[in-house]
Amino acid sequence: xxxxxxxxxxxxxxxxxxxxxxxxxxxxxxxxxxxxxxxxxxxxxxxxxxxxxxxxxxxxxxxxxxxxxxxxxxxxxxxxxxxxxxxxxxxxxxxxxxxxxxxxxxxxxxxxxxxxxxxxxxxxxxxxxxxxxxxxxxxxxxxxxxxxxxxxxxxxxxxxxxxxxxxxxxxxxxxxxxxxxxxxxxxxxxxxxxxxxxxxxxxxxxxxxxxxxxxxxxxxxxxxxxxxxxxxxxxxxxxxxxxxxxxxxxxxxxxxxxxxxxxxxxxxxxxxxxxxxxxxxxxxxxxxxxxxxxxxxxxxxxxxxxxxxxxxxxxxxxxxxxxxxxxxxxxxxxxxxxxxxxxxxxxxxxxxxxxxxxxxxxxxxxxxx
Numbered sequence: 109x110x111x112x113x114x115x116x117x118x119x120x121x122x123x124x125x126x127x128x129x130x131x132x133x134x135x136x137x138x139x140x141x142x143x144x145x146x147x148x149x150x151x152x153x154x155x156x157x158x159x160x161x162x163x164x165x166x167x168x169x170x171x172x173x174x175x176x177x178x179x180x181x182x183x184x185x186x187x188x189x190x191x192x193x194x195x196x197x198x199x200x201x202x203x204x205x206x207x208x209x210x211x212x213x214x215x216x217x218x219x220x221x222x223x224x225x226x227x228x229x230x231x232x233x234x235x236x237x238x239x240x241x242x243x244x245x246x247x248x249x250x251x252x253x254x255x256x257x258x259x260x261x262x263x264x265x266x267x268x269x270x271x272x273x274x275x276x277x278x279x280x281x282x283x284x285x286x287x288x289x290x291x292x293x294x295x296x297x298x299x300x301x302x303x304x305x306x307x308x309x310x311x312x313x314x315x316x317x318x319x320x321x322x323x324x325x326x327x328x329x330x331x332x333x334x335x336x337x338x339x340x341x342x343x344x345x346x347x348x349x350x351x352x353x354x355x356x357x358x359x360x361x362x363x364x365x366x367x368x369x370x371x372x373x374x375x376x377x378x379x380x381x382x383x384x385x386x387x388x389x390x391x392x393x394x395x396x397x398x399x400x401x402x403x404x405x406x407x408x409x410x411x412x413x414x415x416x417x418x419x420x421x422x423x424x425x426x427x428x429x430x431x432x433x434x435x436x437x438x439x440x441x442x443x444x445x446x447x448x449x450x451x452x453x454x455x456x457x458x459x460x461x462x463x464x465x466x467x468x469x470x471x472x473x474x475x476x477x
Contacts, residue, residue: 110451110460112414115291117455122348129344144343151350156279158305160312163338164319167266167288170302171199173336174284175234177314178260180205184233189219190420191440192238196264197421197431205233208432209422214439215380218245224253227434234260239268239278242390244382247273247281262286269295270357272386279305289346294390295353297342359454360389363461367392367450370465374472376402391416392452399448402471409467414449
C-alpha cells in the first residue's frame with residue numbers, strides 16, 4: 109500500500125545525518141532548552157524572516173501560548189474556521205477564550221475574508237487564519253480588517269512550513285505565527301514539537317516566560333505559565349531536516365504538478381493554488397462526489413487515502429452547540445463531504461506517483477455521480 113504520508117521514509121533518506129545528531133545530543137548531556145534548541149530557533153527564524161522563534165512542546169501549545177502572550181483569555185472571542193484540525197479550536201478554549209467560526213473560500217479551503225467582519229463582536233480579541241494543506245490564506249484583507257478593529261492576528265502555520273504569500277513566508281505576516289512539528293508535517297520531528305515566531309520582542313519575551321512556568325529566574329514565577337519546552341533531541345533532529353526543507357517542498361510541488369495535469373478531464377477535482385502564493389502541499393487534497401467509492405477503488409489498487417477533515421469542528425460532538433457560528437458554513441460542510449487526500453511526501457518514487465495517477469484515471473467517469 110502506498111501511504112498518504114510516510115515519516116519513516118524521511119528518516120531513511122537522511123539516516124546518517126539524523127543518527128549523528130542523536131549521538132551528538134546524547135553525548136552532550138543537555139536535554140532540555142539547550143544549545144540545539146537555541147540554534148534551531150535562530151535557524152527557523154531566519155527561514156521565516158522574523159526576529160524571534162520560541163520552541164515549545166507541540167503545535168497546539170504554540171497556539172495556546174501565542175494567544176496567552178497576545179493577552180487573549182477568559183471573556184474574549186477568537187475568530188477562526190471550522191474546516192481545520194480540531195487543535196485550532198481546542199487551543200482557543202485552552203487559552204480560556206471562546207471560538208467564533210466562519211466559512212472558508214471553497215476554492216482554497218482557507219478563511220473567507222468576506223465573512224470576517226460580520227463575525228467580529230465587542231468581545232473579539234484575535235483572528236486565527238489557518239494555512240490549510242500548505243495553502244496560504246488570503247492574508248492582506250484578513251490583516252486589513254483585523255487592524256481596523258484592533259485585533260491580533262495569529263497565523264496557524266501547522267501545515268505550511270515554507271509557504272509564501274505575496275513574497276513573504278507565512279508566519280511573518282501576523283503578530284505571531286504558530287508551527288507544528290508533528291512527524292508527518294513538511295518539517296516533522298520524531299515526536300511532538302512546535303514553534304511560535306514573531307517580530308515583536310515583548311511577545312517573544314512573554315512566550316519564553318510562558319513556556320517554562322513563567323520563570324524570569326529559575327524557580328521564581330513572574331506570571332502563571334506552562335511546561336511546554338522543545339527538547340534538545342527533537343531540536344537537533346529538526347535542524348537536520350530543516351536543511352532539506354526547501355528541496356523537499358520542491359519535490360512536493362513537482363508531484364503535485366504531475367497529479368494536477370493527470371487529473372484533467374476526470375471527475376476528480378484537483379486543488380487550486382492561490383495567485384501570488386507558493387503552496388507547499390503538506391497534503392494533496394482533491395474532491396469527489398463519490399468519495400467513499402473512490403477511496404475503496406484506490407485501496408483495492410494499493411493506494412492509501414485519508415480525509416482531512418470528515419467532520420467540521422462545529423458539528424463534532426464536543427463542540428456542537430457550544431461554539432458561535434458566524435453565518436452559514438456551506439463551503440465548510442460541502443468540503444467535508446467531498447475532500448480526500450492522496451499520497452503526498454517527497455520520498456514518493458516516480459513509479460508510485462504513476463500508480464496513483466493510473467488508479468485515479470482508471471476510476472474515471474465512475475466518480476461523476
